[in-house]
Amino acid sequence: AQKITQTQPGMFVQEKEAVTLDCTYDTSDPSYGLFWYKQPSSGEMIFLIYQGSYDQQNATEGRYSLNFQKARKSANLVISASQLGDSAMYFCAMRERNYGQNFVFGPGTRLSVLP
């Protein structure tokens, strides 16, 4: 079974608008971390934001925020005020304590920001 689901293969957003990228996950481990990474066309994976399963508040990092709904097992990434440089692949990933070192990645969403 898929542990990380990203249902949007591709998304378009107008520059300066906000966009939400969806991520749902599946785990029975009470302790886990959720991550979002950005991969521009250059190929390098860039860490954006982290949310812990016990965190009471949604994580925020600059223009990035995470809409964490634990009961629904969703961790959507919100990018505010989109910029052309935000055009990239975005991956949601999970690390479970019971699985130690291992990360599981979703299939990714390709975001295109339109001028």
Next chain:
Amino acid sequence: DVKVTQSSRYLVKRTGEKVFLECVQDMDHENMFWYRQDPGLGLRLIYFSYDVKMKEKGDIPEGYSVSREKKERFSLILESASTNQTSMYLCASSHRDSPEDEQFFGPGTRLTVL
């Protein structure tokens, strides 16, 4: 500035050749990982290592082996390259054990097997 480096950005090899992909990290991380990335499939874990000389199979280890003789270096070996191993290969590292420790990635190696 933390860094994960990979030996090549682009590599072209012939079917049957032995291929070495090298990864080095300077963050004293215990864990190191090799992934392959293919369109529509995301990142799939090939092998990871949580200590020197230790290794664990990931989701798709067939056709690959790894070596970790030093803490900072993790090598991926394709014993006999095949065309279905044409892919982007990403190396990553992280500290051990805490769910909040992110993975740091190298720039990737795009391997083409002819």
